[in-house]
Amino acid sequence: xxxxxxxxxxxxxxxxxxxxxxxxxxxxxxxxxxxxxxxxxxxxxxxxxxxxxxxxxxxxxxxxxxxxxxxxxxxxxxxxxxxxxxxxxxxxxxxxxxxxxxxxxxxxxxxxxxxxxxxxxxxxxx
Amino acid sequence: xxxxxxxxxxxxxxxxxxxxxxxxxxxxxxxxxxxxxxxxxxxxxxxxxxxxxxxxxxxxxxxxxxxxxxxxxxxxxxxxxxxxxxxxxxxxxxxxxxxxxxxxxxxxxxxxxxxxxxxxxxxxxxxxxxxxxxxxxxxxxxxxxxxxxxxxxxxx
Numbered sequence: 013x014x015x016x017x018x019x020x021x022x023x024x025x026x027x028x029x030x031x032x033x034x035x036x037x038x039x040x041x042x043x044x045x046x047x048x049x050x051x052x053x054x055x056x057x058x059x060x061x062x063x064x065x066x067x068x069x070x071x072x073x074x075x076x077x078x079x080x081x082x083x084x085x086x087x088x089x090x091x092x093x094x095x096x097x098x099x100x101x102x103x104x105x106x107x108x109x110x111x112x113x114x115x116x117x118x119x120x121x122x123x124x125x126x127x128x129x130x131x132x133x134x135x136x137x138x
Numbered sequence: 139x140x141x142x143x144x145x146x147x148x149x150x151x152x153x154x155x156x157x158x159x160x161x162x163x164x165x166x167x168x169x170x171x172x173x174x175x176x177x178x179x180x181x182x183x184x185x186x187x188x189x190x191x192x193x194x195x196x197x198x199x200x201x202x203x204x205x206x207x208x209x210x211x212x213x214x215x216x217x218x219x220x221x222x223x224x225x226x227x228x229x230x231x232x233x234x235x236x237x238x239x240x241x242x243x244x245x246x247x248x249x250x251x252x253x254x255x256x257x258x259x260x261x262x263x264x265x266x267x268x269x270x271x272x273x274x275x276x277x278x279x280x281x282x283x284x285x286x287x288x289x290x291x292x293x294x
């Protein structure tokens with residue numbers, strides 16, 4: 013069981029037993045899954061200032077699930093890999109929760125439903 | 139045990155599931171925009187809140203609260219500007235061995251809020267960091283700031 017979670021300026025730490033585990037990334041948003049000892053994170057990479065308006069600071073694959081040892085469980089594919097060249101410059105900039113669903117939002121405002129088991133995602137159809 | 143934390147800094151979302159299994163959406167009181175940093179300690183959470191521009195100076199300086207697992211406030215941090223301990227026993231923050239911290243205590247810190255946590259590696263005690271790299275221990279049961287140490291970080 014993850015406990016004693018601390019989130020401070022994008023640095024997320026938690027304890028399982030000992031020692032304290034630190035997610036080695038700047039985390040803008042996260043969801044701790046109750047059913048399993050994992051945490052899904054929206055990552056920003058380069059600068060410690062936590063704003064998402066500079067897309068060049070956001071890695072193409074910035075949705076990562078970590079286990080209670082701080083190890084990567086999966087990393088979601090990039091938008092370009094899934095939807096082709098016209099999506100290559102797009103980045104996920106937001107993560108929302110609606111009921112049990114986790115919604116990812118890209119910089120164009122397109123929403124995607126995330127599969128928390130494997131990191132796959134599908135576009136929301138309007 | 140607090141579990142199921144959902145946190146989004148840009149959207150100002152901070153919610154969690156308490157030990158009764160109920161999801162609590164914590165929204166800071168008026169004058170604060172969002173939870174900027176937090177630390178879960180057993181069934182309670184210490185939150186560093188981001189003050190809005192219009193927040194009064196006193197409440198800007200007192201922007202750390204502890205809440206219970208229903209989201210109710212347990213304490214608000216004491217006001218560092220009115221701390222009245224003995225300067226002779228005190229070195230503030232990272233300015234170890236100097237009086238700089240004491241000299242800067244007045245006007246320039248009127249609107250200085252806390253921005254995050256620091257753990258003293260030697261004692262394991264929780265501290266709060268405010269602008270200018272000031273570091274203060276906080277009593278996690280009462281929210282009282284304490285400045286008794288002589289150096290930061292305390293020597294190994």
